[in-house]
Amino acid sequence: MKIRKTSCDDTTFLRLWQVVARVPRGRVATYGQIARMAGLQRGARTVGWALRAIPDGARVLGRRVPWHRIINAEGVISPRGEALGAEVRRQAAALRREGIAVSRSGRVDLGRYLWRGERRRP
DNA sequence: CGTATGACGAGCC
């Protein structure tokens, strides 16, 4: 399927992209987490749409949106229908390049790599 | 404007 319009001005997607852009290198975040941090309490699925809709080479907050750092709540790279397909392997490779251990089945240890967000005041 | 469609997730068997 193809995304027709979805410009960078789309407020919902832009908000999501901005949160994704804050996930630091070497860490991962979950779809639901991104949605909540963006104020979309139950919009996990929407995050998937937003990531898919990232314009090629787009920059948000001055950097490329690290879509590959977003995985599902089970710590698994989303199969997108085809488990271990090209897309998934590409994402796994991108994560490993940042030092994140990814199992053969595409699983990441959330306890170890999950981004906890910025600590505001303990 | 109604229905279908997911890069999801929590709950139930």
Added chain:
DNA sequence: AGGCTCGCCATAC
């Protein structure tokens, strides 16, 4: 544990 079934919510058409 491993599958289902439903909500969810922004889009596509």
